[in-house]
Amino acid sequence: MCLAIPAKVTELLAxxxxxxxxxxxxxxxxxxxxxxxxxxxxxxxxxxxxxxxVSPDEASRTLAMMAEAGLLQExxxxxxxSEQ
Amino acid sequence: xxxxxxxRDRDLAKTIAEAIRQEADPGRTYNIMxxxxxxxxxxxxxxxxxxxxxxxxxxxxxxxxxxVLPVRRLDDAVEIAERHDVILCTYGDMMRVPGTKQRSLIxxxxxxxxxxxxxxxxxxxxxxxNNPDREVVFFAIGFETTTPPTAVAIKTAERERLKNFSVFxxxxxxxxxxxxxxxxxxxxxxxxxQIDGFLGPSHVSSVIGSEPYxxxxxxxxxxxxxxxxxxxxxxxxxxxxxxxxxEGRHEVENEYTRVVTSEGNLKAQQLVSDVFELRQSxxxxxxxxVPYSALKIRETYAAFDAEKRFEVSEKKSREVKSCExxxxxxxxxxxxxxxxxxxxxxxxSPMGSCMVSSEGxxxxxxxxxxxxxxxxxxxxxxxxx
Amino acid sequence: xxxxTPGISHRKGAVDMAHGGGGRAMAELIDDLFRRHLSNSILxxxxxxxxxxxxxxxxxxxxDGHVISPLFFPGGDIGSLSVHGTLNDVAMAGAxxxxxxxxxxxxxxxxxxxxxxxxxxxxLAAREAGVPIVTGDTKVVEKGKGDGVFITTTGLGVVPExxxxxxxxxxxxxxxxxxxxxxxxxxxxxxKRENLxxxxxxxxxxxxxxxxxxxxxxxxxxxxxxxxxTRGGLAATLNEVARSAGVGMHLDETTIPVKPDVAAAxxxxxxxxxxxxxxxxxxCLCDAGDAEKLLAVMKAHPLGRDAAIIGKVVEDDAxxxxxxxxIGGLRVVDWLSGEQLPxxx
Numbered sequence: 001m002c003l004a005i006p007a008k009v010t011e012l013l014a015x016x017x018x019x020x021x022x023x024x025x026x027x028x029x030x031x032x033x034x035x036x037x038x039x040x041x042x043x044x045x046x047x048x049x050x051x052x053x054v055s056p057d058e059a060s061r062t063l064a065m066m067a068e069a070g071l072l073q074e075x076x077x078x079x080x081x082s083e084q
Numbered sequence: 085x086x087x088x089x090x091x092r093d094r095d096l097a098k099t100i101a102e103a104i105r106q107e108a109d110p111g112r113t114y115n116i117m118x119x120x121x122x123x124x125x126x127x128x129x130x131x132x133x134x135x136x137x138x139x140x141x142x143x144x145x146x147x148x149x150x151x152v153l154p155v156r157r158l159d160d161a162v163e164i165a166e167r168h169d170v171i172l173c174t175y176g177d178m179m180r181v182p183g184t185k186q187r188s189l190i191x192x193x194x195x196x197x198x199x200x201x202x203x204x205x206x207x208x209x210x211x212x213x214n215n216p217d218r219e220v221v222f223f224a225i226g227f228e229t230t231t232p233p234t235a236v237a238i239k240t241a242e243r244e245r246l247k248n249f250s251v252f253x254x255x256x257x258x259x260x261x262x263x264x265x266x267x268x269x270x271x272x273x274x275x276x277x278q279i280d281g282f283l284g285p286s287h288v289s290s291v292i293g294s295e296p297y298x299x300x301x302x303x304x305x306x307x308x309x310x311x312x313x314x315x316x317x318x319x320x321x322x323x324x325x326x327x328x329x330x331e332g333r334h335e336v337e338n339e340y341t342r343v344v345t346s347e348g349n350l351k352a353q354q355l356v357s358d359v360f361e362l363r364q365s366x367x368x369x370x371x372x373x374v375p376y377s378a379l380k381i382r383e384t385y386a387a388f389d390a391e392k393r394f395e396v397s398e399k400k401s402r403e404v405k406s407c408e409x410x411x412x413x414x415x416x417x418x419x420x421x422x423x424x425x426x427x428x429x430x431x432x433s434p435m436g437s438c439m440v441s442s443e444g445x446x447x448x449x450x451x452x453x454x455x456x457x458x459x460x461x462x463x464x465x466x467x468x469x
Numbered sequence: 470x471x472x473x474t475p476g477i478s479h480r481k482g483a484v485d486m487a488h489g490g491g492g493r494a495m496a497e498l499i500d501d502l503f504r505r506h507l508s509n510s511i512l513x514x515x516x517x518x519x520x521x522x523x524x525x526x527x528x529x530x531x532x533d534g535h536v537i538s539p540l541f542f543p544g545g546d547i548g549s550l551s552v553h554g555t556l557n558d559v560a561m562a563g564a565x566x567x568x569x570x571x572x573x574x575x576x577x578x579x580x581x582x583x584x585x586x587x588x589x590x591x592x593l594a595a596r597e598a599g600v601p602i603v604t605g606d607t608k609v610v611e612k613g614k615g616d617g618v619f620i621t622t623t624g625l626g627v628v629p630e631x632x633x634x635x636x637x638x639x640x641x642x643x644x645x646x647x648x649x650x651x652x653x654x655x656x657x658x659x660x661k662r663e664n665l666x667x668x669x670x671x672x673x674x675x676x677x678x679x680x681x682x683x684x685x686x687x688x689x690x691x692x693x694x695x696x697x698x699t700r701g702g703l704a705a706t707l708n709e710v711a712r713s714a715g716v717g718m719h720l721d722e723t724t725i726p727v728k729p730d731v732a733a734a735x736x737x738x739x740x741x742x743x744x745x746x747x748x749x750x751x752x753c754l755c756d757a758g759d760a761e762k763l764l765a766v767m768k769a770h771p772l773g774r775d776a777a778i779i780g781k782v783v784e785d786d787a788x789x790x791x792x793x794x795x796i797g798g799l800r801v802v803d804w805l806s807g808e809q810l811p812x813x814x
Binding site for chain 2: 002003004005006008022023029030032033034035042044046047048049051052053054055056058059061062063065066067069
């Protein structure tokens with residue numbers, strides 16, 4: 001449920017509105033639901049509203065965790081003596 | 085697209101798939117319920133199942149707001165549009181859902197009702213501003229994710245004194261639905277539905293946080309991993325669930341930390357509780373009446389409540405008798421267990437909501453997986469590997 | 470009568486019922502607006518029917534009604550679209566288009582200035598394509614009974630000898646080629662649609678493909694199938710071909726060109742680019758051995774610069790189109806049910 005997509009805040013507008021960019025696509029959305037939105041923040045956009053900021057640090061941490069799943073596997077393979 | 089493309093990376097998918105293959109115990113089955121239709125969609129859209137070992141199974145849950153809306157409420161929306169001559173604004177998802185006697189909003193529109201598809205409550209407000217001499221009703225559906233935007237719209241309407249704007253509120257709550265499933269006889273006693281763990285909602289959790297799930301993990305002894313909607317999120321979360329199951333743990337873990345915190349979005353929660361209060365009971369398609377599982381507009385904002393503004397008649401709403409949507413929504417049956425699936429019920433002429441919504445299990449089976457078993461046997465599949 | 474320069478008053482005013490009444494107003498409209506822009510030796514004969522010579526060989530004929538909202542969109546308008554659309558339908562038979570006709574249904578009250586813009590755009594599209602509009606018709610309907618303007622165009626073309634392009638010639642083993650990025654037209658239209666507006670540089674890809682087709686056929690006369698994936702997008706077109714030939718298809722998602730902005734707009738609205746309309750792209754099936762040669766010819770043409778081999782035809786009685794996804798899974802690419810609607814979930 002709840003289709004939402006991360007987009008970058010490019011401009012803050014009056015009345016809790018902001019322009020966000022998703023690659024070259026720009027759309028005006030409401031930022032009434034997030035605390036202290038700022039230009040260059042990435043926010044999760046759902047039905048024309050920013051729901052939450054996206055944390056860059058946590059995103060890289062998750063990607064690192066995913067890559068680690070492989071590290072573990074490679075180590076296991078090394079132990080098993082099989083080359084990839 | 086930043087924060088999107090990285091989570092669809094093919095090499096990384098392979099890495100996680102290999103780890104799952106290594107760690108999943110071939111001697112057992114892992115039954116993972118993805119509560120959200122968004123996960124169902126991602127699993128089918130990206131062919132995630134193909135990268136999983138056979139013994140890791142996904143059980144599709146009821147987390148599709150379109151699917152769980154009871155026919156009665158849809159019939160009411162159609163009636164409001166037709167009888168009261170309003171402009172009814174709706175998200176595109178609802179347009180084709182069949183009500184009683186297959187009557188949908190799109191059919192009502194074809195017959196002359198003024199029904200407008202909107203992307204946002206912001207658009208519905210705009211329509212109300214531009215048509216001061218018409219009543220404009222927003223048909224609000226959705227879980228905790230979609231509720232705060234409705235709350236903002238109601239507050240905006242109040243501030244701007246938009247007297248011709250009202251909301252037909254059908255917002256429902258995720259934790260009550262999960263609890264209801266876990267307490268159902270199929271899961272608790274009969275064992276007809278085996279659930280070993282949950283993929284927890286992504287965007288719902290961005291609003292409500294990860295804390296509300298602690299109770300389920302504790303009370304029912306089921307692990308929960310809050311998972312993003314990108315295919316790698318689903319895979320990584322499945323891996324985390326497999327590890328918990330292997331180690332006999334039942335905790336709430338959060339894979340989707342880039343958006344979900346433990347407390348969620350407090351500002352949004354505050355707005356929602358300003359505008360809405362719990363309904364004592366609300367009917368869900370498939371789950372029946374679930375206590376305290378939905379929201380209604382508070383008395384303070386009664387002026388914007390379409391249920392108070394527009395009378396609807398008592399009616400005998402009914403679903404197609406042999407439609408298995410209810411059982412499918414509880415995870416008791418698979419779409420292919422339904423007699424109607426693919427025969428009289430297809431996305432072209434849907435009999436039930438699960439065949440309409442792109443998150444519905446039936447639509448996903450049909451659109452992405454029709455004749456799948458046959459296709460697996462064909463040489464095509466080998467060529468793909 | 471001529472002293473009051475009817476042209477100027479026309480362009481300031483709006484279509485009224487008299488413009489379709491068969492009287493003087495209609496004659497003025499035709500002379501001043503349609504004939505002035507679309508003039509060519511056959512149209513200028515001024516008769517109800519156009520008279521022309523046809524070359525020897527097999528002729529093809531195609532007709533297409535055009536209704537679109539908005540009438541003017543980034544990258545084109547209903548006028549250019551109505552020319553390109555029909556030229557492409559003729560070209561997809563492997564034919565060289567020769568002549569076009571145009572029928573207009575105008576709604577009372579439609580601004581004549583807009584009509585002139587549309588007719589001028591048609592004229593330009595036809596001139597650029599080198600295919601004249603040789604006869605036409607205009608009718609006016611009462612206000613509320615139309616949507617501004619509807620245009621029906623018909624095209625006539627001739628198929629070179631030894632060229633046999635038809636969907637049922639799809640055979641397992643053939644390569645599937647696509648002439649460029651998908652979804653541009655649909656996204657350009659959506660960006661201007663009421664209650665959805667978003668900003669994008671994406672323009673409709675509306676274009677006449679017959680010169681690209683001519684180059685392709687010259688290089689590989691044995692091309693089996695040509696189709697332009699318009700409504701219903703690439704997915705609908707491939708399913709149509711698969712069904713009519715009783716074959717399956719296997720696509721590789723990573724090879725299908727989608728512009729970043731189109732992908733982004735689709736993510737935002739919950740749409741799948743495979744189902745979004747195109748107006749200047751073609752899909753081609755040819756023997757695997759000819760695929761690289763054909764691809765090079767396509768890439769050398771301005772309308773095929775981003776061409777790619779996106780998959781192959783496989784044996785499958787069920788006529789399934791399948792696709793290996795970005796992450797390496799497999800999914801079915803089914804037909805679409807009705808129009809793809811933006812969604813929230």
